[in-house]
Amino acid sequence: MAEVTNELIYEVLKAMQTRLGNVEDGLREVRGELKGVRGNQQAQQVQMSAVQTDIGNLYEAFGTLDSRLARIERRLDIIDTPVR
Numbered sequence: 912m913a914e915v916t917n918e919l920i921y922e923v924l925k926a927m928q929t930r931l932g933n934v935e936d937g938l939r940e941v942r943g944e945l946k947g948v949r950g951n952q953q954a955q956q957v958q959m960s961a962v963q964t965d966i967g968n969l970y971e972a973f974g975t976l977d978s979r980l981a982r983i984e985r986r987l988d989i990i991d992t993p994v995r
Contacts, residue, residue, distance in 0.1 A: 913919075984990045
């Protein structure tokens with residue numbers, strides 16, 4: 912069996928410290944990527960909400976225009992009778 916010396920222990924601890932530093936760097940990188948993914952998801956949710964609001968506004972505007980057009984047709988007496 913090999914003799915365990917302080918120098919051998921020191922070398923093993925130095926290697927472990929280097930590897931631990933690499934793990935910490937990798938973890939920092941993964942955390943940064945995760946923050947980016949979360950930020951992207953939040954941005955997409957905000958965009959989707961804005962699109963839904965815009966669609967709702969369009970439906971409301973079309974409804975208003977449809978009502979106004981129906982009123983104009985009644986006043987001008989140009990309402991088409993439905994075909995049966």
